Amino acid sequence: MKSLEAVDAVIVGSGAAGSMVAKVLAEAGQQVVVLEKGRNRIVGLGGPTRNLTTLCSNDELKSLRGFHGNDPLGEPRSFRDREDVDRTYVGPVQAIPNTVGGGTIHYDADSPRCQPDDFRMRSLYGAVEGADVQDWPLSYDELEPFYTAVEYIIGVQGEQGANPFEGRRSAPFPMPPGPPKLDGLIVAEGARKLGLHPFPFPMAINSRVYRDRPMCNDCGFCSTGCPIQAMGNSAITALQEAMLTGRCELRPDSMAYRIELDDAGRRVTSVHYFDAEGERRVQPADRVILAGNPIGTTRLLLMSSHSTFPNGIGNSSGWLGRHLTFHVISVTVGIFEKETHPYRGRTITHALADFTVNSRNESDYVRGGIVELGGSILPISVGKTLPRGPLHSLLMRQGDFWKKIATASMIAEDVPVPSNRIDLDPSVRDVYGLPVPRLTYRSHPRDLALMERYNSRLEQIVTAAGAQSVFTASREFLSGGIPQTFHMHGTARMGTDPEKSVTDPFGKFHDLENLWCADASTFVTSTAYNPTLTIQALALRCAASIVAPADPSGILQRLPPLGDGGAERGNS
Numbered sequence: 001m002k003s004l005e006a007v008d009a010v011i012v013g014s015g016a017a018g019s020m021v022a023k024v025l026a027e028a029g030q031q032v033v034v035l036e037k038g039r040n041r042i043v044g045l046g047g048p049t050r051n052l053t054t055l056c057s058n059d060e061l062k063s064l065r066g067f068h069g070n071d072p073l074g075e076p077r078s079f080r081d082r083e084d085v086d087r088t089y090v091g092p093v094q095a096i097p098n099t100v101g102g103g104t105i106h107y108d109a110d111s112p113r114c115q116p117d118d119f120r121m122r123s124l125y126g127a128v129e130g131a132d133v134q135d136w137p138l139s140y141d142e143l144e145p146f147y148t149a150v151e152y153i154i155g156v157q158g159e160q161g162a163n164p165f166e167g168r169r170s171a172p173f174p175m176p177p178g179p180p181k182l183d184g185l186i187v188a189e190g191a192r193k194l195g196l197h198p199f200p201f202p203m204a205i206n207s208r209v210y211r212d213r214p215m216c217n218d219c220g221f222c223s224t225g226c227p228i229q230a231m232g233n234s235a236i237t238a239l240q241e242a243m244l245t246g247r248c249e250l251r252p253d254s255m256a257y258r259i260e261l262d263d264a265g266r267r268v269t270s271v272h273y274f275d276a277e278g279e280r281r282v283q284p285a286d287r288v289i290l291a292g293n294p295i296g297t298t299r300l301l302l303m304s305s306h307s308t309f310p311n312g313i314g315n316s317s318g319w320l321g322r323h324l325t326f327h328v329i330s331v332t333v334g335i336f337e338k339e340t341h342p343y344r345g346r347t348i349t350h351a352l353a354d355f356t357v358n359s360r361n362e363s364d365y366v367r368g369g370i371v372e373l374g375g376s377i378l379p380i381s382v383g384k385t386l387p388r389g390p391l392h393s394l395l396m397r398q399g400d401f402w403k404k405i406a407t408a409s410m411i412a413e414d415v416p417v418p419s420n421r422i423d424l425d426p427s428v429r430d431v432y433g434l435p436v437p438r439l440t441y442r443s444h445p446r447d448l449a450l451m452e453r454y455n456s457r458l459e460q461i462v463t464a465a466g467a468q469s470v471f472t473a474s475r476e477f478l479s480g481g482i483p484q485t486f487h488m489h490g491t492a493r494m495g496t497d498p499e500k501s502v503t504d505p506f507g508k509f510h511d512l513e514n515l516w517c518a519d520a521s522t523f524v525t526s527t528a529y530n531p532t533l534t535i536q537a538l539a540l541r542c543a544a545s546i547v548a549p550a551d552p553s554g555i556l557q558r559l560p561p562l563g564d565g566g567a568e569r570g571n572s
């Protein structure tokens with residue numbers, strides 16, 4: 001086992017969170033190594049130009065066949081919905097890409113902020129029986145400057161003030177919204193007829209040249225990976241900026257399998273990993289930041305048990321792995337007489353947030369979430385989503401069916417339940433010989449009630465938009481009972497009390513002096529919004545607390561200018 005030269009920091013994972021941490025640490029002068037288990041599909045990353053090319057190619061099949069990982073045969077996950085069995089399923093579960101850039105390489109780039117209420121659900125709604133709902137140990141106002149900085153780093157389009165329910169903003173969006181999609185316009189009009197408030201959805205997609213990256217051409221293949229770099233994925237934005245400092249070394253195909261501690265069990269000393277050739281390597285570091293998403297991070301901590309922490313390092317509270325949340329997702333599909341062009345344009349252009357606030361005074365905590373109006377349609381995915389059986393063949397045979405649909409999809413909060421968790425499967429091993437992560441999840445009755453209540457509201461919207469027929473698919477239906485929402489949170493929740501939380505409010509583990517978590521493992525509740533912008537803002541804040549513990553927000557002034565290099569090119 002070869003030991004390498006020590007560095008200031010090792011970051012495990014190069015996705016939304018890890019890339020943001022790498023940028024801040026490298027720009028502050030630290031020598032950083034980023035370990036990423038997946039491959040690098042971006043040509044020229046780290047080179048002197050922003051004109052990078054990618055191996056993504058508007059190819060739905062390539063994307064569905066796991067071009068970006070995670071390999072379902074070599075690295076499966078196991079799943080069960082109750083604790084009295086070892087597992088009920090082995091295969092892809094929450095199969096976010098494992099590649100340089102993580103899930104952001106082919107996400108939809110929906111980038112809303114949370115609203116102030118999301119951080120104080122316990123105070124606003126009280127306890128939920130059978131769940132452990134708590135307030136976050138930070139407020140929207142504390143996170144606000146970091147949201148703004150991230151919007152400028154990755155490039156988010158949007159319209160300030162268009163969402164009447166948004167929190168305070170200290171700066172406008174760096175770009176205006178691009179052209180609207182027809183299906184979005186149609187469903188938004190239906191929502192307006194019902195007195196709701198649709199707005200242009202914030203997206204990390206260029207509506208004009210921005211920081212030398214081109215404007216979006218609305219080709220419609222965002223979820224297979226943007227071929228022209230108009231989408232601000234983490235690799236070509238934050239990670240590229242980290243690498244351009246010359247102080248950040250990216251190591252793809254590098255699977256971290258153990259974090260080593262000193263004898264006292266107080267400090268991390270190194271990360272052990274398999275390199276691209278399958279050789280074991282040891283990377284010593286002054287500090288380690290975990291950014292492998294809740295599955296990767298929790299698994300690594302559990303695999304690293306130590307005499308001081310027999311149940312996984314950083315787990316003196318016993319809460320590591322628990323409070324796993326996925327979001328409650330419902331999709332209502334309307335079939336229209338005329339074409340709605342759902343396949344033309346970036347994934348979503350409109351949303352509404354009315355349901356995140358309309359039950360403020362109710363005691364049953366049935367609060368809805370952000371509703372996306374319209375949505376990308378790709379043919380194979382349509383086929384996979386339609387109900388199986390005779391109806392499926394009939395619908396697919398009607399050639400123009402998929403050109404005439406428009407959707408309303410709600411992403412809402414599921415409550416954190418201690419028994420919903422990630423641990424290590426007792427017998428299934430992956431291609432490295434390591435125990436695979438096992439996910440245990442069962443919907444809380446409150447979440448099922450939420451789905452029931454809001455499915456009819458979604459159907460009202462799509463009907464008001466003029467749909468001739470309407471059907472709704474809930475999370476279970478969409479994925480045959482196996483969670484595939486691609487949103488994961490909890491498992492190392494942040495808090496001020498070391499007995500009730502795993503990390504402090506900046507993501508530093510209570511138990512260790514030099515170990516941090518920068519991903520959504522630290523979420524206290526799952527919030528009513530898509531998570532990635534909040535993950536990035538928290539990661540930026542976590543990194544800022546490492547380089548400037550006395551004044552984390554102060555480092556925002558020291559980041560390279562947040563203005564862009566595209567406006568003056570007049571390509572708007």
Ligand SMILES: Cc1cc2nc3c(=O)[nH]c(=O)nc-3n(C[C@H](O)[C@H](O)[C@H](O)COP(=O)(O)OP(=O)(O)OC[C@H]3O[C@@H](n4cnc5c(N)ncnc54)[C@H](O)[C@@H]3O)c2cc1C
Pocket residue numbers: 012013014015016017018035036037038095096097098099100101102103104106107108109110111223254255256257291292293294296297300486487488519520530531532533535
């Ligand atoms: C199709 C799709 C569409 C989506 N659309 C949206 C959207 O529109 N808006 C939104 O907010 N979110 C969206 N998401 C979710 C989004 O991708 C995630 O929220 C986000 O990527 C999480 O960021 P992260 O950095 O925490 O984790 P990831 O992006 O998952 O990155 C973690 C990285 O760590 C690596 N890793 C894990 N363990 C190890 C280890 N032991 N050693 C080395 N490397 C390791 C992984 O390979 C991975 O690359 C979407 C996801 C998918 C799949």
Ligand code: SF4
Pocket residue numbers: 205215216217218219220221222223225226227228229230231345346347
């Ligand atoms: S619609 Fe725009 S952002 Fe999406 S893949 Fe096409 S060019 Fe890229």
